[in-house]
Amino acid sequence: MYEIRLHSRGGQGGVTAAKILAHAASLDGKYSTATPLYGAERRGAPVVSFIRLDDKPIKVYSQVRNPDLVIVLDPGIMNMVDVLQGMKEGGEVLINSPNKPEMNGHRVYNIDLTGIALSLDLVVAGNPILNTPLLGALAKVGLVSRESVKKAISAAFSDERNATAALKAYEELVI
Amino acid sequence: MLNVGTGNKAVALAARDARPGVVAAYPITPQTEIVEEIANQVGAGNLDARYIPVESEHSAMAACIGVAATGTRTFTATSSHGLVYMCEMLHWAAGARLPIVMANANRALGPGWNIGSEHSDSLSMRDSGWLQVYASTVQEAYDATIIAFRIAENENVLLPVMINLDGFLLTHITQAFESVDPSGYLPDINTPHAIDINNPGGYGTLTANTEHFKFRHDIMKGMKNSVPIIERAEEEFAKQFGRKYGMTEDYMAEDAEVIIIAMGTLGKEMEVAVDKLREEGIKAGSVRVRWFRPFPDLKEKFEGKDLIVIDRDYSFGFGGILANELRAKTCCDPYSVIAGLGGQDVTYDDIAVFVRDRKPGEEFWFGVSE
Numbered sequence: 001m002y003e004i005r006l007h008s009r010g011g012q013g014g015v016t017a018a019k020i021l022a023h024a025a026s027l028d029g030k031y032s033t034a035t036p037l038y039g040a041e042r043r044g045a046p047v048v049s050f051i052r053l054d055d056k057p058i059k060v061y062s063q064v065r066n067p068d069l070v071i072v073l074d075p076g077i078m079n080m081v082d083v084l085q086g087m088k089e090g091g092e093v094l095i096n097s098p099n100k101p102e103m104n105g106h107r108v109y110n111i112d113l114t115g116i117a118l119s120l121d122l123v124v125a126g127n128p129i130l131n132t133p134l135l136g137a138l139a140k141v142g143l144v145s146r147e148s149v150k151k152a153i154s155a156a157f158s159d160e161r162n163a164t165a166a167l168k169a170y171e172e173l174v175i
Numbered sequence: 176m177l178n179v180g181t182g183n184k185a186v187a188l189a190a191r192d193a194r195p196g197v198v199a200a201y202p203i204t205p206q207t208e209i210v211e212e213i214a215n216q217v218g219a220g221n222l223d224a225r226y227i228p229v230e231s232e233h234s235a236m237a238a239c240i241g242v243a244a245t246g247t248r249t250f251t252a253t254s255s256h257g258l259v260y261m262c263e264m265l266h267w268a269a270g271a272r273l274p275i276v277m278a279n280a281n282r283a284l285g286p287g288w289n290i291g292s293e294h295s296d297s298l299s300m301r302d303s304g305w306l307q308v309y310a311s312t313v314q315e316a317y318d319a320t321i322i323a324f325r326i327a328e329n330e331n332v333l334l335p336v337m338i339n340l341d342g343f344l345l346t347h348i349t350q351a352f353e354s355v356d357p358s359g360y361l362p363d364i365n366t367p368h369a370i371d372i373n374n375p376g377g378y379g380t381l382t383a384n385t386e387h388f389k390f391r392h393d394i395m396k397g398m399k400n401s402v403p404i405i406e407r408a409e410e411e412f413a414k415q416f417g418r419k420y421g422m423t424e425d426y427m428a429e430d431a432e433v434i435i436i437a438m439g440t441l442g443k444e445m446e447v448a449v450d451k452l453r454e455e456g457i458k459a460g461s462v463r464v465r466w467f468r469p470f471p472d473l474k475e476k477f478e479g480k481d482l483i484v485i486d487r488d489y490s491f492g493f494g495g496i497l498a499n500e501l502r503a504k505t506c507c508d509p510y511s512v513i514a515g516l517g518g519q520d521v522t523y524d525d526i527a528v529f530v531r532d533r534k535p536g537e538e539f540w541f542g543v544s545e
Contacts, residue, residue: 019349023179026351034349038205038290059447061344061440062522152179 002143003064004051007083008073008130011043017073017131018049020152021138025053027148033058046077053143067091069143073113073130075101094137096130111137111173120161120168129165132157136166140173176354182316182345185352186252186278186338187212189320191222192357193276196247199227199238204290205342206254206280213250232257236264236275243273244378246369248324251275254342255282255296262300268335269304269394271379272368274327275335277305278320281439281487282342283517291518292341294438294488298467298496304394306336306401307467309438311424313350316340318418321357325408328364331400341439341487343518355416402469422471424463427453431460433530434477437485438464438497441515445485447523452530459530464497474505482509483533485526489513494538510534514541 004021008014015036022034030053037048050064065086072083072095084093084104093103098112117128135149153162178188187209190198198217200210216222229235235251243249253261258279268275283293297307306326310316316338323336340346370378382390405422413419426446428434433452435445442463452459464471486495493499498511510533515521519542529539 019179022349026177026179032349032351035344036347038343038347058350059443060523061341061348061444062525063520065522 001052001054001058001060002069003067004053004069004071005064005067006049006051006071006073007077007081008047008049009043009077010045010047011125011127012073013127013129013131014047014049014073016156017134018051020131020135020156021051021144023155024135024144024148024152027151028145030054031056031058035061037063046081069094071134072096073134094141096134109137109141109173109175111169113137113169116165116168116172120165122159122161122165129162132162133165133169136169137173139166140170140175146170177351178354179349179351180313181208181347181349182310182313182340183208183280183347184212185313185317186320186340187216188354189317190250191216192354193250193321193324193361194222194248195224195250197225197227197239197242198250199229199235199242200251201229201232201235201253201257203232203254203257205282205346206252206257206278208346209252209278209280232261233264236261236268239275239277240264240268240271240273243268243275243366244271244370246364246366248328248364249273249275250277252278252280254280255284258296259284259299262303265300265303265305265335267379270390272333272394272397273335274324274333274364274366276320276323276327276338277335278316278338278340280342280346281339289517290342292344292439292487293516293518294339294486294496297337297339298488300337301468301496304334304398305468306332306334306398307339308336308465309339309442309467310345311440311443311463313345313348314352314418315420316345317352317354318412318416318420321355321360322408322412322420324361326401326405328366329401329404329408330365330367332397332404333366334394334397334401339439344440360412360415398469405466405469420465422466423473424465425476426461426463428460428462428476430458431480432458433460433481433483433533435459435461435483435485435526435530436464436497436501436509437461437487438467439487441485441487441521441526444521444523445526448526448530451523451527457530467497467500470500470504472504473501477501477505477507480507481533481535482507483512483529484509485512485514485521485529487515489516508536510536511538512541513538
């Protein structure tokens with residue numbers, strides 16, 4: 001079982017990203033679950049979502065304690081939250097940033113998702129949309145197929161710029 | 176048709192596919208998505224039903240009672256404080272023998288204010304005459320909702336059914352699930368005592384002490400009758416749609432020396448604990464109680480086994496509610512673990528520890544050091 005913890009802020013689309021990822025993985029023929037961890041969250045507060053992928057039915061409902069991959073949509077929360085907590089040995093980090101930070105020796109993928117969203121004017125209520133470009137980056141990392149990401153995004157959003165943003169992120173992410 | 180969505184969405188689509196004539200509901204966290212989605216389906220013309228947004232849960236159930244009394248298929252959904260607010264009407268629905276189907280998102284009761292999962296809300300309605308089933312996956316939430324209509328509306332049952340799903344853990348998790356066309360599975364509703372303007376009668380009239388107990392006795396019979404009807408409804412569902420359910424879901428229980436028992440999502444998580452314990456050489460198994468009312472006959476299954484019961488609920492002054500039911504219905508005195516209250520995170524590793532450290536007959540509150 002492959003386990004992901006996604007750190008974002010309320011309003012950034014992290015919860016939706018988790019759902020679209022679960023959808024795309026299921027289109028790839030995998031079992032998948034996506035769970036938001038709810039407290040008294042509101043816009044701007046740190047939020048966590050969990051995604052699990054497996055080749056067999058997933059029976060686990062508890063929180064992800066030892067992630068294989070940590071996704072950070074807002075590097076600013078790293079001042080408040082230990083995003084590497086419980087990280088598996090050999091676990092990886094995907095961070096929304098133009099720069100590649102050093103993170104305890106873990107392999108880090110960095111990509112400027114905010115820049116991609118702004119370049120396409122993909123902004124809702126003042127927030128750049130990060131979840132659809134994130135899905136493109138995750139396809140590049142190899143978690144899901146490009147085709148399934150495309151299908152899952154079009155099932156969630158009618159605005160075609162979302163698929164463009166995903167493609168852009170796929171092309172920009174250096175592995 | 177394959178869908179990917181939350182437990183809430185699955186329940187809403189099952190309600191759509193069962194084609195109720197009326198849905199009357201009031202939104203409450205974590206059930207809100209159910210009523211939003213049903214309103215969407217009605218608005219989009221996918222469900223030809225009257226959607227009644229009411230001002231409270233008490234009114235929601237009162238509206239459902241009025242509708243069901245006309246012989247119309249009726250659905251609603253609630254959670255926690257909403258459920259206990261409709262308590263009076265829940266008893267009325269069962270007493271009037273109305274086959275209302277309702278989803279309940281299991282959530283703790285305040286104070287302290289908490290929106291996490293707990294079974295105390297539905298279990299406090301244990302003696303209301305409602306049938307209660309507990310789901311553990313998004314698919315099961317969908318299927319149980321469809322099956323519930325067939326059971327509730329059976330003329331030998333005619334009692335309301337509550338489908339329970341763990342708040343957030345199941346209402347908000349996204350999983351793949353298949354929706355079906357149940358038109359060949361659910362016959363048209365035919366309520367024998369429906370209001371008939373050509374044959375006027377009294378409803379909810381004064382019932383003297385020479386008659387009242389007979390009506391209670393009839394509810395008792397309806398509940399008893401429901402056991403074979405549940406079994407048949409689930410068999411027929413398996414035949415038509417390929418997914419099999421029972422009064423319980425057993426996992427490696429047959430040759431087990433120690434059995435873990437729970438309801439809802441913990442009842443799935445514990446299967447992972449069973450796998451881990453088996454690797455260590457501990458002969459563990461699990462039994463997930465699906466139907467709480469009517470309560471399954473587990474006496475034979477549990478004979479001579481060590482039992483660990485995990486209760487996401489508590490009866491103050493008595494003990495874990497599921498543990499108490501088992502004490503009453505079997506000869507076993509289980510190790511009673513109180514865990515998961517208010518959404519407390521309980522992992523399969525925690526459950527494996529409960530098994531390794533079991534003390535039959537004792538009670539253990541997870542996470543509390545005394």
